[in-house]
Amino acid sequence: MFRSTLLLLAFTSTPMLFAQAEAVTTLTGGGTQQWTVIGNAATPKCSAGDATYTFSARPGQVIVATCAGGGWKNTTHALSDWSANGKSGIAFGGSKYEVKSLPPSAPACKGNATCVRLVTVPDGKTDATRTIYLTH
Numbered sequence: 001m002f003r004s005t006l007l008l009l010a011f012t013s014t015p016m017l018f019a020q021a022e023a024v025t026t027l028t029g030g031g032t033q034q035w036t037v038i039g040n041a042a043t044p045k046c047s048a049g050d051a052t053y054t055f056s057a058r059p060g061q062v063i064v065a066t067c068a069g070g071g072w073k074n075t076t077h078a079l080s081d082w083s084a085n086g087k088s089g090i091a092f093g094g095s096k097y098e099v100k101s102l103p104p105s106a107p108a109c110k111g112n113a114t115c116v117r118l119v120t121v122p123d124g125k126t127d128a129t130r131t132i133y134l135t136h
Contacts, residue, residue, distance in 0.1 A: 006094055018135075019132045021071050021080060023088065023089050023090050023099040024055075024057060024065060024079070024081055024090060025057075026099055026101060027053075027055040027062075027090065027099065028055045028056060028057040029090050030057055031056070031057055031058075032054060032055065032056040032057070033054070033055055033136055034052055034053070034054040034063060035052065035053045035054070035055065035069060035110070035116070035134035035135065036053075036134065036135055036136065037050065037052070037053075037132060037133065037134060038050075038108065038109065038110055038112060038115070038133040038134065038135050039110070039133075040052075043047045044072070045070065046067035046070065046072060047067060048067055048068075049067065050066070050067040051066045051067070053065075053132075053134060055079060056079070060078060060079040060080060061076055061077065061078055061079050061092075062076070062077050062079045062092045062093075063075070063076050063077075064076075064077065064093070065099075070116045075093075076092060076135075077092040077093045078092060079091070079092045080092070081094050081131070087121065088122070090118075091117075094102075094119075094135075095120045095123075096100040096106070096120065096121040096123070097119060097120055097121065097132075098118070098121060099116055100116065100117045100118075100119070101115070102114050102115045102116060102117055102133075108133045109133070109135065113135075113136035114135055114136055115133065115134070115135050116133075116134050116135075117131060117132070117133055117134075118131070118132040118134065119131050119132075
């Protein structure tokens with residue numbers, strides 16, 4: 001009985017582990033990758049609201065560069081994976097995100113070959129969600 005319960009647990013949790021690892025690997029490429037918010041500039045001169053996200057597998061972190069006063073300001077956040085209630089993804093900056101790769105034909109991708117969507121998961125305090133479309 002105990003052995004069959006362990007086997008069942010192993011088979012039901014394995015897809016979740018792969019989904020978590022896949023989200024981190026998608027964003028880090030197994031190393032470090034920089035992503036730009038679609039529609040924002042990634043040049044030295046920036047506009048209010050522009051942002052880039054640099055995800056690193058080791059150490060697990062994300063550096064968020066946001067435009068402030070015409071220049072880039074960096075903040076570093078710990079990056080982790082999570083899973084709950086059949087969902088999984090990444091977490092940083094106090095929010096949990098589901099990660100979904102999108103095809104270049106998706107309207108939000110604007111033809112960018114590599115495009116992902118990060119959507120915050122409601123935290124139980126609010127139903128508000130935030131969506132970030134990234135490309136690199």
